[in-house]
Amino acid sequence: MALENGMDERTTELARLREIIDTLDTKILLLLNERFEIALRIGRLKGSIVDPVREDEVLSHVRSVSNELLVGSKFAERMYASVLQRSRELQSGSAKLIGFQGEHGAYSEIAALKFIAEVLRERAVTLPFRTFEDIIDNVERGLIDYGILPVQNSLEGPIPSATYALLESDLYVVCEIVLPIRHCLLTLPETDPRNIRFVYSHPQALAQCRNFLKRLSLESVEYYDTAGAARKLASERMSNAAAIGSELAAKIYGLEVLKESIQDYPHNRTSFWILSKETRATGSKCAVTFLLEDRPGALLGVLEYFKSREVNLTRIVSLPSRSEPHVYRFFVDFETERVLDSFDVFVAGLKAKTMELRMLGLYDSLVVER
Numbered sequence: 001m002a003l004e005n006g007m008d009e010r011t012t013e014l015a016r017l018r019e020i021i022d023t024l025d026t027k028i029l030l031l032l033n034e035r036f037e038i039a040l041r042i043g044r045l046k047g048s049i050v051d052p053v054r055e056d057e058v059l060s061h062v063r064s065v066s067n068e069l070l071v072g073s074k075f076a077e078r079m080y081a082s083v084l085q086r087s088r089e090l091q092s093g094s095a096k097l098i099g100f101q102g103e104h105g106a107y108s109e110i111a112a113l114k115f116i117a118e119v120l121r122e123r124a125v126t127l128p129f130r131t132f133e134d135i136i137d138n139v140e141r142g143l144i145d146y147g148i149l150p151v152q153n154s155l156e157g158p159i160p161s162a163t164y165a166l167l168e169s170d171l172y173v174v175c176e177i178v179l180p181i182r183h184c185l186l187t188l189p190e191t192d193p194r195n196i197r198f199v200y201s202h203p204q205a206l207a208q209c210r211n212f213l214k215r216l217s218l219e220s221v222e223y224y225d226t227a228g229a230a231r232k233l234a235s236e237r238m239s240n241a242a243a244i245g246s247e248l249a250a251k252i253y254g255l256e257v258l259k260e261s262i263q264d265y266p267h268n269r270t271s272f273w274i275l276s277k278e279t280r281a282t283g284s285k286c287a288v289t290f291l292l293e294d295r296p297g298a299l300l301g302v303l304e305y306f307k308s309r310e311v312n313l314t315r316i317v318s319l320p321s322r323s324e325p326h327v328y329r330f331f332v333d334f335e336t337e338r339v340l341d342s343f344d345v346f347v348a349g350l351k352a353k354t355m356e357l358r359m360l361g362l363y364d365s366l367v368v369e370r
């Protein structure tokens with residue numbers, strides 16, 4: 001009996017330690033991934049790829065920080081020789097780089113992956129950035145090829161910070177991705193659902209699942225990012241908590257999807273814009289922005305102009321101009337089908353009815369079903 005108990009204890013301990021190893025391997029690979037992302041960005045900054053002097057520095061650094069008793073300097077050097085080789089391979093490849101805001105597993109990244117698979121159809125890598133402005137700055141400087149920004153959510157409306165960031169840039173909209181937002185309740189694989197008390201996520205995701213959380217008496221904890229909440233849950237092994245995030249975040253951080261599609265409104269969609277330095281010559285939709293004179297009927301005149309040419313508006317949003325008080329800037333998206341043959345004439349006519357008209361871009365829209 002005592003022997004059997006001893007075996008049980010050993011088996012339990014073995015399983016526990018192996019679980020820790022799995023978690024550590026996930027962390028190591030995520031960190032390696034991050035290192036390769038930085039190497040890709042460095043690749044765009046410098047001319048020739050191989051830098052033997054820097055490689056010597058890297059190798060001597062890893063030798064000096066490796067614990068001689070465990071990792072050992074020889075092992076560290078061998079391992080990093082492979083890492084450097086992979087860095088060089090990636091840098092000399094021709095993959096396009098697409099910046100998104102947030103952490104891996106963010107809905108923006110899912111939209112970017114749809115763009116790659118269904119529109120771009122070539123090798124491309126998604127890179128995380130902290131802010132919309134960082135993305136725009138990197139596209140403008142040619143350090144990445146595209147950026148993706150959320151512009152509108154079907155439940156919450158326009159996302160002004162992204163719109164202003166685009167307005168202050170020299171970039172163009174080249175594609176729209178409309179993505180269904182399916183929030184999932186994510187937990188550690190070992191979590192007993194009965195022990196969950198707290199749910200971490202971005203305030204907007206928590207708000208979109210309010211009724212679900214209330215029904216189960218779960219306490220919301222706000223976090224800056226949905227994917228970041230998933231990563232926190234995984235790295236801190238929080239067994240009394242869950243996160244709201246995407247299925248992709250579950251896959252990346254080794255979490256389990258306890259329940260899918262937990263948002264209160266099933267038709268939650270976000271539209272994302274893909275931005276580029278190059279404008280497209282054609283597209284089924286067009287985005288423009290303009291100011292209007294402060295007089296009665298100014299907006300009506302513009303709407304009548306669209307109506308008279310049977311041009312369908314797909315979005316009209318007004319936001320404070322920011323440069324002057326009480327002045328509003330309009331953001332209008334329209335279908336180009338009716339005016340494609342005389343597009344420049346149509347835009348010139350619109351320009352005459354507005355002030356400071358700016359073309360934000362011609363684009364096609366990809367509506368993702370699942």
Ligand SMILES: O=C(O)C(=O)C[C@]1(C(=O)O)C=C[C@@H](O)C=C1
Pocket residue numbers: 039042043046049050051052054055058083084087088
């Ligand atoms: O630091 C650089 O210049 C890089 O390109 C990065 C890196 C690396 O992965 O550390 C990759 C290839 C170079 O030969 C040297 C270093």
